[in-house]
Amino acid sequence: MELAEIMASEIRANGPMPFHRFMELALYHPRFGYYAGTRDPFGHEGDFYTNAQLQPVFGRLVAQQLDRWRRAMGSPDSFTVLELGPGRGETGDEIRRCMPDVNWIPVEHDGCWPDRPVVGAVFCNEFFDALPVDLVERRGNGWIEWRVGLSESGFAWQPGGCHVTRRGLPRIGEGRRIETCERQVAAMERIDSVLAQGWVLAIDYGYTHDEVERAGRFPDGSLMGYYRHRADPDVLVEPGRRDITAHVNFSALEDCGRAAGLEVFPLQTQQAFLLGVGEPDSFAYALAAGTEMRRTALRMLLKSLLFGLGETFRALVMRKG
DSSP states (O other), rough: OOHEEEEHHHHHSSSSSSSHHHHHHHHHHHHHHSSSSSSOSSTTTSSBGGGSSSSSHHHHHHHHHHHHHHHHHHHOOTTEEESSOTTTTTTHHHHHHHHSEEEEEOOOOTOOOSSEEEEEEEEESGGGGGGGGOOOEEEEEEEEEEEEEEEEEEEEEEEEEESSTTTTOOOTTTTOEEEHHHHHHHHHHHHHEEEEEEEEEEEEEEEOOHHHHOOOOOOOOOOOEEEEEEESSTTTTTTTTHHHEOOOOHHHHHHHHHHTTOOOOOEEEEEHHHHHHGGGGTTTTTOOOSSSSHHHHHHHHIIIIIIIGGOOEEEEEEOOO
16 A cells, blocks of 8 residues: 555544644655655755755764863763764764764664663754644634545645644734644653753754744744655645655743753854854864865855855754753
């Protein structure tokens, strides 16, 4: 059976499907999910670019910051870096080349987390945006959940039940839609539980409550599909063949961190964060190469990190202990 047939069968048996279930199957079904496929979703031949493909510069800069945090903690032998959502592992591979003595633990979307607290850092590069969400709409004092049903032409949105409370959502007006963030918040709570002492670095694209409430960003929500470097707001078509993402609710993550007692640093663009890492040595470490041709290539990668993705992505830093 193709994935669409599996989904349709489940909808016929159980009624309209919560969108988080649709998104989870579309991305992570073990046989037909987007990330289970044989086609590489990254780079020129894929569907999108990410920081992880801009190596070795991105990995070197992250490693520089991790090493500064390690030294600030007194360089403990037990310093561990937990990477959530490592993807193909490019960033982790580069960081380990830069920090060969670090204890590196990669954790996939459905992988096993450490069974004991760690001292060090939790690194999340485009981890939160791929967590399944639900789509809700403000109705009076509550929320209407939009689910996925069937129509003559395929999958279609259908209104579900009313839910009075939802964690971490911005205050939006009647009829506006937004994605839930329960799974993002739950992941942040799990990060807090596994980190005994150290740092959290989350790099992703997202929004603050103020941007949604005052500036009116995402009046219909931020769900988006990606295929062949083209964005499509219709996320119900061709499940399993294209990426589905939702912008990260950074305000909810910050509130969760503060509630857990973490020190939350001001949210900044990826550009500002990486400039703070590389400017002390004028990016000498990140751009080190044996030839001028190679140094020129690395400078182009740095330019993309700072002025392409760097102006879209944001960096959230927290400290515990």
